[in-house]
Structure formats: C-alpha cells, structure tokens
C-alpha cells in the first residue's frame with residue numbers, strides 16, 4: 086500500500102467507521118454467533134500474493150461485524166462501559182502513525198512530556214491532591230488497564246516492604262546472610278489483601294507477584310470494606326504469623342459500585358503504623374477503575390481529599406467512562422521513587438546522558454513492559470475537545486440515566502427489589518417471584534429467595550438472548566445467602582435517559598413472560 090493508496094483506503098475506512106457509529110443503534114447489541122464461527126468464514130492461511138484494500142474492507146461487514154458485541158451502542162448496559170469518541174480515535178491514529186516504543190525520554194521526548202502534562206491536568210480535573218502530581222514526589226503514568234496498574238503496585242509494595250525490612254534488620258546489627266535468611270522467610274509470609282468485592286485483578290496481581298492473597302468479607306447489602314474489618318483481618322493475620330503488606334481499597338466495586346469507607350480504613354492503617362513504628366508501612370491502593378471518572382463532578386470532588394492520609398496509589402480508567410477509547414488507565418503514585426526502585430534496571434544499551442543526569446522521566450521504570458504507546462495523545466485530544474464542561478455533561482447524563490432507572494425500579498415493587506444502593510449510574514436488582522407464588526411463600530424467606538434467584542436468572546438470560554439490550558446477570562455473596570441479581574449500567578456516549586427507560590420496558594416485558 087503506497088501513500089496514495091493509503092489515503093484512499095483511510096478515507097474509505099473513516100467513512101465506514103462514521104456510518105457504523107451513526108447507525109449503531111440499529112445493530113443487535115450482543116453478537117449471537119456460535120463459537121468457531123469465524124474459522125468457517127475465512128480461507129486457510131495467509132494469501133500468497135497481497136490483496137486489495139477494497140476486498141479486505143468488505144470482510145469487516147461480512148465477517149467481523151457478526152461477531153462484534155457493540156459496546157458503543159446505547160443498548161449496551163452490561164459490565165461497565167468502555168467509552169470511545171472521535172477525538173480519542175484520532176489520538177490512536179496518530180499513535181499508530183508514529184509507532185514509537187517510547188520507553189524513555191530520549192526515544193521521543195514529546196511522548197514522555199505530554200504524558201506528564203496530561204496526567205497532571207487529569208489529576209487536577211478529578212481533584213487528586215498535589216501529593217500525586219509530578220510537581221511533588223508523586224506523579225501519574227498511563228497503563229493499559231487497571232489490572233496492569235494493580236500488579237505493578239503490588240510489585241512496588243512488595244519490594245518497598247522488603248527493602249525497609251532489610252534496612253531495619255541491618256540497623257539491628259544482623260549480618261548480610263542473616264538478613265537474607267530473614268528476607269526469604271518474610272517472602273513466604275507476605276499477604277496482599279482485598280475485600281470479597283475487590284476486582285479479581287488483586288488476586289491475579291498477588292499470584293503474579295508470588296505473594297499470598299486473602300480476602301476480607303464485607304456485609305451483604307453493604308458490600309463496602311471498613312476500618313474495623315481491616316483491623317480484624319490484620320489481627321487475624323498476625324495471630325497466624327503472616328504479614329500484611331498491601332491492600333486494595335475500592336471506589337466503585339465491580340459487582341455493586343460500593344465505595345469502601347476511606348475514613349475508617351485510613352484511621353485503622355494509621356493506628357497500626359503508629360503502634361508498629363519500626364514495621365514497614367502497608368501500601369494502600371485505591372482502585373477506582375470505573376467510578377473514578379465521576380470525580381470530575383463538583384459533587385464528588387471532596388472524596389479524594391482524604392487519599393493522602395493513607396493511599397500510596399490511585400488508578401482509574403479513562404477508557405471506561407471518560408470518552409477515551411481503550412486503553413488508557415491512569416495510575417498515580419504518591420512517591421514515584423517506590424515504582425522506580427522496584428522496576429528500574431538499566432543495561433548499557435538503555436543508558437543515555439539525560440537519564441543518567443536524572444533530568445528526565447523514563448516511564449519504562451513505572452511499568453512492567455519496556456515499550457509503550459503514545460496513549461496520552463488520545464487523552465489530550467479528548468480533554469481538549471470536550472473541555473471540562475463537556476466531560477462533566479457526559480458523566481452527568483450517565484448518572485441521570487441511572488437515577489431514572491432507579492425510580493422505575495422503585496416504582497414497581499411488585500416486580501423488582503434493589504439489592505444494593507444504586508451508585509454511579511449502576512443499578513443492581515433482583516426480580517421478585519410471580520405474585521401468585523409469592524403469596525403462598527411469603528413467610529418462607531429461604532424459598533422466596535430461591536424462587537427470586539431462579540426468576541432473576543431466567544430474566545437475565547432471556548433478555549440477553551433476545552438481544553435488544555445487553556445486561557449482566559450476576560451473583561452476589563455465596564452459599565445459601567447467594568443473591569442472583571441483574572446489573573444495569575448506562576454510560577456509552579450515545580446513550581440518552583430515554584434509552585434507560587426503554588430498557589426498563591424491555592426487561593419488564595420479559596419478566597411478565599417468565600412469570601407466566
């Protein structure tokens with residue numbers, strides 16, 4: 086493909102993409118192909134001689150589209166959103182065009198410098214305190230996903246804990262061998278913590294980092310971690326000779342969008358650190374993957390002011406709810422040195438005078454891979470194009486849609502019961518058993534819950550099978566107390582409050598069919 090062919094192909098691709106967005110509402114939101122569908126449609130292997138773009142492009146509609154679930158559709162109400170926008174797409178186009186693996190400053194100074202500037206601006210946008218800005222000892226870096234951010238901070242937390250322990254034992258007069266023996270023993274005892282509602286990426290991060298992982302159970306209906314629960318867990322670990330070194334605290338959990346009680350957790354951690362002055366500090370990470378975007382609204386901007394009292398790091402995905410297409414996870418740390426100490430290795434071929442003189446940021450030391458994409462471009466384009474007002478209007482629209490949906494649920498108590506406090510545009514509810522059955526079993530709570538679980542599961546499955554909207558059936562809790570529920574969350578840029586109202590109508594029609 087030469088440059089004039091590229092120009093023509095790119096125009097055709099853009100036309101197709103714009104048409105896709107303009108008409109996305111008309112497509113079935115959830116793909117209904119069977120596993121293995123694509124192999125049957127594609128020829129074996131790579132063609133011997135190259136093909137024309139017109140032929141390749143035709144396969145987008147004919148072969149790829151049937152297997153696409155349309156996350157940008159206003160009928161997509163599942164999981165959490167994965168926003169895209171035209172300025173975001175343009176950012177990724179330029180990133181692809183430059184295609185630089187800008188792992189250190191010298192590899193493309195603009196990539197590093199724009200990332201620092203954009204992340205400081207985003208920090209101000211979400212009212213993240215000064216401690217996490219690059220102008221202090223902290224700073225932000227763009228990772229691909231919240232999971233990647235979590236495994237990275239677990240590694241940094243682990244290494245910081247071990248480094249501080251080494252210093253302490255050396256100061257106590259232990260020789261090198263004795264310190265190494267202690268470190269080996271310590272490694273086997275280190276525990277990363279998260280609540281039973283924390284995203285599975287904390288467990289995965291602990292597995293990758295080679296440390297133990299334990300969950301802290303939250304109360305049914307509340308689903309939030311608090312200081313008392315953390316304290317009890319720490320005491321329990323200590324009584325078993327184990328060592329807590331890391332905890333994930335969540336703003337907007339995946340199942341119900343619950344927010345952990347930052348104030349009491351902060352108090353517990355501070356009390357623990359004061360009582361154990363020689364022990365290294367527990368690293369607290371705030372995972373705000375989805376709900377962090379809401380911090381741009383003035384009504385939520387008080388939330389981050391408490392972070393510096395306990396949190397070493399904070400992460401949220403601009404690619405979930407902030408109009409920036411996948412991937413753009415913004416990780417902030419209070420002390421960039423912690424990341425660099427854990428992750429910096431500089432062989433001769435990566436040395437250069439700017440890095441050696443400490444004049445520049447080398448983001449390769451803030452992440453696990455070496456190479457990195459020019460992701461700040463899309464965040465820059467998005468924030469400039471929408472402006473603070475446009476971004477806030479987008480989040481508000483999502484929240485208003487969620488509130489409208491809550492009102493509809495609350496107005497139909499015969500059919501629905503909310504099972505968690507609605508938050509950040511997410512509603513989690515169960516479907517009640519059919520009234521004629523409910524009447525007979527109203528005093529038998531167990532049977533009522535069993536029937537409600539069954540009806541809710543059937544409704545969730547049937548709604549998704551019909552494919553007019555896509556919602557997430559889920560299970561909260563476990564064992565006899567497990568609650569089958571449905572999660573509905575808007576947030577796609579194209580969604581309007583009326584889309585949520587019509588989704589409610591679609592779900593209600595299905596409930597009536599399942600009740601029959």
Ligand code: PLP
Pocket residue numbers: 165229230231232233284286335337338339372373374375402414
């Ligand atoms: N944390 C929370 C609270 C989430 O809801 C999710 C995904 O939805 C994640 C982490 C993982 O996100 P990612 O796909 O960016 O790794």
